[in-house]
Amino acid sequence: MSAAITTDSTRSGPQPRRHLSVWLPWLIFALSAAMTVGVFLHLQRQEGIDRKASIARETALISAEIRERLRNQAQFLRGVRAFVAASDDVTPAEWRTFSAQFELERNIAGIQAYGYAPIRRTTRNEPVGYPIQYFSPDTPLNRPTLGFNLASEARREEAVRHAIERNDVSLSRRIELIQDFGNNEPQAGLVMILPVYQPGKPINTPAERRAAAKGIVYAAYRMSDFMAALNYSNSGSLGLRIFDEESFNTDATEQSLTLLFDSSSAGSPIDERELEFAQRNWHLQYFDGSQSGLSNEPLFFLVTGLIVSILLGFISRLQVSARQRAEVLAADMTQELKLSEERFKLAAAGTNDGIYDRNLVAGTVWHSARLRELAGFGPDVDTANVGFFISRIHPDDRALLDAALQKHFRERAPYRIEYRFQKGNGEWAWFRSNGQAVWNEKGEPVRLVGSITDITEQKRSQEALAQYRDFLSTVLRFIPHPVFVKNRQRQYIAVNEAFCRLIDRKEDEILGRVDLGRTPMPDEITAIIREADERVFAGLGEQIDEHELPLRRGLRTVISRKALATDPDGSPILIGTLTDITELRAAERAREEAATQLRAVLDAATQVSIIATDTSGLITLFNRGAEKMLGYGADEMIDRNTPAIIHLAEEVVARGEFLSAELGRPVAGFEVFIALPMLYGSEQREWTYVRKDGSHRRVTLGVTAVRDTAGVVTGFLGIATDITDREKAQAELARQHARMQTILEHIPGGVSLIDSELNFIAANEELKRVLEFPEELFASGAPSLYEVALFNARRGDYGPGKPEELAQAVVERSRNPTKHKFERTRPNGRTIEVSGTPLPDGGFVTIYTDITERKQAEAELVRHRDHLQELVEERTADLLSAKEAAERASEAKSEFLANMSHELRTPMHSILSFASLGEEKSTTAGQEKLLHFFHRIHQSGDRLLSLLNNLLDLSKLEAGMMQVDLKPENLLVTVREAVTESENWAAERRIRLEVTSSIEAPYVRIDHLRMGQVIRNLLSNAIKFSPDGGTIEICIDEAILPGRRATDLGSLAAISLTVRDQGVGVPEEEREAIFDKFVQSSKTKSGAGGTGLGLSICREIVRAHRGTIQAYNNPQEGASLIVVLPRFLPQTH
Secondary structure (H helix, E strand, O other): OOOOOOOEOOOOOOOOOOOHHHHHHHHHHHHHHHHHHHHHHHHHHHHHHHHHHHHHHHHHHHHHHHHHHHHHHHHHHHHHHHHHHOOOOOOHHHHHHHHHOOOHHHHOOOOOEEEEEEOEEOOOOOEEEOEOOEEEOOOOOOHHHOOOEOOOOHHHHHHHHHHHHHOOOEEOOOEOOHHHOOOOOOOOEEEEEEEEEOOOOOOOOHHHHHHHEEEEEEEEEEHHHHHHOOHHHHOOOEEEEEEEEOOOOOOHHHOOEEEEEEOOOOOOOOEEEEEEEOOEEEEEEEEEOOOOOOOHHHHHHHHHHHHHHHHHHHHHHHHHHHHHHHHHHHHHHHHHHHHHHHHHHHHHHOOOOEEEEEEOOOOEEEEOHHHHHHHOOOOOOOOOEHHHHHHOEOHHHHHHHHHHHHHHHHHOOOEEEEEEEEOOOOOEEEEEEEEEEEEOOOOOEEEEEEEEEEOHHHHHHHHHHHHHHHHHHHHHHOOOOOEEEEOOOOOEEEEOHHHHHHHOOOHHHHOOOOOOOOOOOOHHHHHHHHHHHHHHHOOOOOEEEEEEEEEOOEEEEEEEEEEEEEOOOOOEEEEEEEEEOHHHHHHHHHHHHHHHHHHHHHHHOOOEEEEEEOOOOOEEEEOHHHHHHHOOOHHHHOOOOOHHHHEOHHHHHHHHHHHHHHHOOOOOOOHHHHHHHHHHOEEEEEEEEEOOOOOEEEEEEEEEEEEOOOOOEEEEEEEEEEOHHHHHHHHHHHHHHHHHHHHHHOOOOEEEEEOOOOEEEEEOHHHHHHOOOOOHHHHOOOOEHHHHHHHHHHOOOOOOOOHHHHHHHHHHHHOOOOOEEEEEEOOOOOEEEEEEEEOOOOOEEEEEEEOHHHHHHHHHHHHHHHOHHHHHHHHHHHHHHHHHHHHHHHHHHHHHHHHHHHHHHHHHHHHHHHHHHHHHHOOOOOHHHHHHHHHHHHHHHHHHHHHHHHHHHHHHHHHOOOOOOOEEEEHHHHHHHHHHHHHHHHHHOOOEEEEEEOOOOOEEEEOHHHHHHHHHHHHHHHHHHOOOOOEEEEEEEEEEEEOOOOOOOOEEEEEEEEEEOOOOOOOHHHOOHHHOOOOOOOOOOOOOOOOOOHHHHHHHHHHHOOOEEEEEEOOOOOEEEEEEEEEOOOOOO
């Protein structure tokens, strides 16, 4: 209040009494003490009332929190069930990924474990158990639960059975958790169960639910952990016992209670509540957990009040003396005070507020009777006492009051303040004080006049409203849908976060407003909202409207639901929700448009029969094409028949027998059409449709399984095309083709017919013979022109170049055919006459005639008629050439005989000479000398034997009598053996032999002995013609070997063996000749000698291996002889 009163009020009264100074202090002390004791008793009683109200509120909150926590856990289980139901068979990896997304301690506090247990059934489909298959979290304490059968214990089995039969969450009675098995003091445990059903099966009755059960998801927890996770556990003011009814829904006299949780001390419960959830009923008993006795505040007030009473008695004794001295001065002022009181009384009579008037100079103050009434004091109490009045103001508000008064005096700002005041009956009230000071000419405040209003009820209403709004705001905050609350003036008084997000405005921008958007709403929308609000406030029940709101994100379609409610002060309020269905309506429109388009497409497809069925085979779609093809109307078929009515029974039975054998199980009836689509998604085959008039039509029918977004089959779609006319046309075409083929076979010459797409239509056997086409080219049906041209290009018919490019050039020239006729000589020397004519509808016909004999006869006649002299000259040249060849052969033969004579005489002479020496020295020469003679005889004999072997090999090769035994061999091994045999000879001349291979295992099919002979011969020549101190490289690399046989359509993978020396090399013109018999290089004839047979024998051996051997000169010096052999790739296992 404004009563910044600093002095006692002064009033005129009776004449001073002499004994006043004796009894007045004692009277003041007695009154103050009595008042203190009274207030103390009131505080004690009020504290008890507040305590009971607090307990009632706290027990309600705890009960609500327990129920909400159970609901959260049930909702969590529904999420686990949705995950399990979405998969036919949950894998361990999928379970780990799912469970990793949940932070157990934060989201589902109190749960010990959760998991999934599939149902196990007998052959009669009876459930026999629910072994736990998956659980989380994966901790050592939870691992023993793996495989535990939830049906092995009566209380768990009862909860499972109730959950499945009711299709709802079920809570077990008190159990001992598996994690506590073996514990001497097991805690009370519970398990919450939620069933999982097989998709697509009916679950309308308990029997159907039992049959459709797939398994259960569960959550297990200890009651102590469950309660510790609640906010209740942080408060020790209340104790709690929780009992479970063992016999739920029975008469009260038959009920038995089982203790689940106890945090109370001894004593009687102060409150009891019941909580029903998941088919269980819990009894909650609350106990006062606080220390009994008074709180500090009443005791403090009692002690302080008594001390103040003593001080007041002492002070009053002093004031009585001072008053007697001031009475003379007060008499002078009495008249003025009376006038002032009359004025204030007149002003106070017209208001409900208390009036005060304070003279700041004289220190006097006046209170109206209404002010004393508001303060709760009678006329006998002097409220216009600064010390007394301020002592009744709440200590926390005194500093605020003094600051406001000083600010008013100093700044002349309006004086208005609210504070708490303890009334005469001990109750606390809220006062609002308004005042206005009067200042003198010096600017000093000399007077303060104002009023005091009791605003206690207003404050209480505001506090109740604030609490209600806090509660409402808390509730709204956890509702995911947009929610709003309006008062009777249609102003928004509460909204949640979801509502703000939808409207795209902050909460403080919405509260107190009537409209929603940032811009004015269209009149029609405003009218709809206002009318719905008025209908709600008129008591016409819940109002549901759908309309579009223009928001910043654009037009949003919402469904508005509004209902009438009452706030704590009894005023009507409107509670509403908004559901944003913009995307839903868009999806519905898109779905309707798609359905319309689909319907139009289906109706437009009059040449195609489209029939859809549900999973049982009942027809659900029958388009116009089906009506036209089968003669039935859609109204005759939809929801009335299955596809069996339009199929030949014998075809269905035969197909069923085939599928039964293929799938290993009986297949019959409608399953004949859907067995393979169920496995592979679709199937297409030919069937015979039976029309309504009994006639038959052959169709190609494609059946597809239709699945929903979860992958569950919801029906089947069959699309059929009538192929009756096509089959007739194909049969007629086949007859015509046979007739044409007969004609073609009797045409002299090869004939080919090619259509406008450049594919062969027909070709007779003469064509294949003339052009030497293998049967494989036409084995898989008529080839395209490109395939035939590519075959010709690969065998060299079109000359050099890439086969693909040559074939494509032929195709491009044939795209615009013209009449043509030309001759072509094939690689085999045969001359073919090609005559082509375009066909009227595209394509062309070509006739190939072998005119080789005719051309030869014509050429012969021309030569005899016109070029007889040339023939004579050519004959003469041939004779001269033959003579030169004979002379060269004779010269080579003579040279060979001379070489052979020399080669044979030399070792023979050595043999005879050393044999003679050995005979002469046999009696006189030492053992070592004789050994030398015999060694030389042996070497000469080996050389002579080698020459004879070469002659024998050559004769066998020429006669075709040498056989090679081809086996898979590692060429590197054969090379190293030959190198090892030649190392001593090479070392004598300081020649290094280096072997390298770029292939880890160079396998080839060779005759090991003969190929070793080739390699040793090449190494021998390289060593023989290399300079001393040189290097010979033997390299093995990958290579390509052109196909040599008719069946070789391309190149072959091969391996090359290169022997590279640093010798004299080979003249370019002799690179081929050195492989002929009796021929040596001109650079080596006079050097190391030789018979001229080695390389000739090597070439014949390599050819027997289907390989090649060639000689090249190195860029720097020496020659390289390269052997290329087909590669053998061994199979690996």
